[in-house]
Amino acid sequence: MELINKLNWRYAAKAMNRQVVPQAKIDNIIEAISLAPTSSGLQPFEVFVVTNQAIKDQIKPVAWNQSVVSDCSHLLVFAAWDHYTEDRINMMFDLVNEVRGMKNEGWESYRQMLLKSYPLRDPEINFNHAAKQAYIAFSQAIVAAAFEEVDATPMEGFKASAVDEILDLRAKGLRSCVLLPLGYRDAENDWLVNLKKVRKSRADLITEVD
DSSP: OHHHHHHHHOOOOSOBOOOOOOHHHHHHHHHHHHTSOOGGGOOOEEEEEEOOHHHHHHHGGGTTTOHHHHHSSEEEEEEEESSOOHHHHHHHHHHHHHHHTSOOHHHHHHHHHHHTTGGGSOHHHHHHHHHHHHHHHHHHHHHHHHHTTOEEOOBOOSOHHHHHHHTTOGGGTEEEEEEEEEEOBOGGGOTTTTSOOOOOOHHHHOOOOO
16 A cells, blocks of 8 residues: 555656755665566666766757756666677576576576577567566666655657767667656646646456456
8 A cells, every 4th residue: 555655646747856866765766677577587778877967968958858857866767788699698697597506407498599589680679679678677666766755757758869879878789768867846846746647447447357
């Protein structure tokens, strides 16, 4: 019930007040991102935590001049792998073996299956697949932010190629896919803050198949 109350509290803030979010809260949100499930456990994305004001100011014009980009405390940029490569796949499978201290025959067979298929696919297909995994973590970050009572504004309204250039993502084999400004609402200047949350009814949203 506490989580539901926090989710009812949250909304996509349209104005933030530049107040700095405590690092402990940011760390918890980042940990929630890390714990998000991903296909084959590959975590095919990285998250850039931007606090540099000059960089935030650079990104704002390519994000429809939305003030939350420059007025947030921390701007999270979710950047997906541009392709699944043998090195990237092996890196994660090797990490699993290292952490678990063992090799599993089924797990190694699964590795070989991915190696024989993923790197051969069209890079755009692979990027879209990786971006979907980033969105799972993105959604978890929104929930974690609500739990911490930190405002979060999901944003797809930005020119990805420009953000890629500002953060030099393409050189890292990454492409930006979604932004999440974190901060605190500026209630006096946010037209959305007092409007009632509107969602479909359960009957219109959920179909029970029993």
